[in-house]
Amino acid sequence: MHIAILDKDKCHPKRCNHECQYYCPPVRNGTKTIEFPDANAQPVITESLCIGCGICVRRCPFNAIKIVSIPDELNKNIVHQYGLDSFRLYSLPSLSAGRVTALLGQNALGKTTTMNILSGILIPNFGNYNVKDNRDEVISRFSKSVMGQYFKDLYNGNKKAVLKNQYVDLIPRVVSGTVIDILKNNDNGNLDFVVSELSMESSLHRDIRDLSGGELQKLAIAMALMKDADIYLFDEPSSYLDINERIRISEIIRKLAETKIVMVVEHDLALLDKIADQINLVYGSPGAYGVITKEKSTNKAINAFLSGYLREENVRIRPTSIDFNVKSSKRTTVTTKITSWTNLEKKFENFELHVGSGYINKEEIIGVLGQNALGKTTFIKMLSGTIKPDSGQVENQLRVAYKPQYISPDFDGTVYELFSTTMKEKMEDQFIKNEIIGPLDVEELYDKNVNDLSGGELQRTSVALTLSTDADIYLIDEPSAHLDSAYRMNVAKIIRRVMENNKKSAIVVDHDIYLIDLISDALIVFTGQQGIKGCSKGPMDMRTGMNEFLKGLGITFRRDELTKRPRINKLNSALDREQKLKGEYYYSQ
Structure with missing residues (x-):
């Protein structure tokens, strides 16, 4: 099966004189895969006729066309498609209270689309992009899984979802005033508690236009936490934050998940290892399609991501693995x-x-x-x-x-x-x-x-x-x-x-x-x-430096036995206490 993706912003048929159509091989009674409704229009790609030869991709001078081969069985599991010749998402994660579920994968594979679907902002169309907002179809499609009840409660108003958006730098464009005024407008009786938890006291009386990226991030998280909801969705909560603040945010989110449904999209693998109970990996072709795998344990998911190979799915998502090495305790002195x-x-x-x-x-x-x-x-x-x-x-x-x-x-x-x-x-x-x-x-x-x-x-x-x-x-x-x-x-x-x-x-x-x-x-x-x-x-040297840095944070790291990647120990766990006693915050084997 071949997915044909046409980037409408890059396609300029007048400037290229319809080159892609002229070089497209005819199939099935002379019908071409690429056709133009009229002389001035952008092309329409008929995927059922596409043989995946790639000629149109090579002939397009603007890189507007992408042809991607995928297993035919995926076509039966489309969750959402944006339109003709557009990105499509396959499958969704399963969410439940009492645990933090996370999404891990490359950008442009549908993670934000997934968050919008789970928050109710976007209603999935299952590939039928001409039908809008068919909520009954969504409930019916997922009726045999826990997500059927999830969407039923969400659409009926029995459960409320809050989404912390990825693009915190856009906040000053939609709201104005000081931080304290904005928070008071969203206060649900827990303003002082949230401000204290996020350590926002120093920025309360500053105008939102003067905030740094980290301060905007904490404001966005605060606004989400202040809302009384059943489902909390955090899209990239660590952006702009330093490691101390990332650890603080992870602890807040984990505590929230004790009674709420929580999902996180995150790119900091060390933080993800600490914050998530299970991870759904996302693979595919950026801008073309994304597939969400079944949930895996945090350790197994991150190791699979670093290796570049998903064993259960038999899919390679990267040509080479990412390998970590334990650094020498001595600083390099072989050069001048x-x-x-x-x-x-x-x-x-x-x-x-x-x-x-x-x-x-x-x-x-x-x-x-x-x-x-x-x-x-x-x-x-x-x-x-x-x-x-x-x-x-x-x-x-x-x-x-x-x-x-x-x-x-x-x-x-x-x-x-x-x-x-x-x-x-x-x-x-x-x-x-x-x-x-x-x-x-x-x-x-x-x-x-x-x-x-x-x-x-x-x-x-x-x-x-x-x-x-x-x-x-x-x-x-x-x-x-x-x-x-x-x-x-x-x-x-x-x-x-x-x-x-x-x-x-x-x-x-x-x-x-x-x-x-x-x-x-x-x-x-x-x-x-x-x-x-x-x-x-x-x-x-690395060992001394990391011990110095992590001692100030009060956290310890261990090395994963398989990949040698750093992993955060649970606070006050046996290994955490043992490493602190030895003064080995990072390189304990």
Whole structure:
């Protein structure tokens, strides 16, 4: 069976003179797979006639057509299809109270569509996209499973669902005022409790337009928690939050699930391991179709995701596995120092930063961990020369490539024009094409306007541009932001490979423990009072650095026996107590 997907935004029949139709082979009495209703219209693809030859895909100059082969039996289980030649979703997870169910998979595979269906915002059409809002059909289709009663209660108003949306950065566009005013408008008698639980006191009297991404995220979570509901759906609750806040959110959600139905979409695998009781993996072809597997235990699901192979489904979702290695307790010393810095100090009106002296070796990657508002980005900017320290200095000034934390698209043109303008003849460099642009799927963005890119697309573009720059040291601030789990792991591998092959060095700031673990040779840990004072420790070897960082959080990690990935121990479990007693917060085997 072949699924034909036509991207209406990319299709320009007037500009290409209907090339896809002219090169489409005729089948069944001369009827073509691709036809045009009239001379000016976009094409219509007849999937029943498609033989999957791929000629139309190769002939389309705008990459508007995608032909995907899938097992024929999937066609009997379509849950929702957006329209002709459009994305379709197969199967749904089963939800029940007393446990946290999670969705894990690549972006554009239908996770947000699933959340909209489960919240009642979107009524599934089972592939019949011409029929709208047939709720009786939904109840009938799921009548033999627990989801039949779920949808019956949801549609009849017996149960109320609350959805915490993924796009928290859009909140200032739809509401205005101070945080406290917005919360009071949604107060259900638990305002003080929710504010205390989320530690929001410092932002209560700030205007919503002045909030950071993390503060907007906590506001969105607070508004969801304040509503009296039976079903709570959290779409990417950890975005913009530091590791301390992510742990706090996970504990709140787990407590909520004791009496409520709770589902989470999350890309931080360490957090997902802590928060979820069961995980439904999602696989498919981004933008074409998504399949939700049956639930698996958290450990089994994450291990299958990292291996890239779903054994029960006999499906490979990634050509290679993602492997973790236990790092040496000694810092790399086989290469020479390329730059160093003496004690750096910087004072602002309400904040001061003290950075201890340190150095970075050639071909070394230093990870940077710490809470938000402790000066990590200021440190990166001092190394890059963007900010001058009040005292201390950075020695051996080198060519620096800097990827900032917040990316502002200020280029008026397409992604291709941005790369050709910035990189010029280096666009044809085979290493850059094969090791950076290709793995980050940047070529599929070439025709898009830079100002129209999503957060994840903009992040991939920025990382690719930074790594393609000829420099001695690469300063990369939060490369995992807006990326799904697969891309996060991929970015870590790409950065690692580029540094090794080009014999370069990098300093990477991020809140994703998995990414830092995969990428780093050494660590710098920031501590202090958020927004008041920050200071650094390190660089240190990985074992010392992780123990320092996790001790401050009060949590311990163990290594998964099969994949060697880091896993958070349950608080006060036997292993948690044992590791704390030994002072081994991270590398206990």
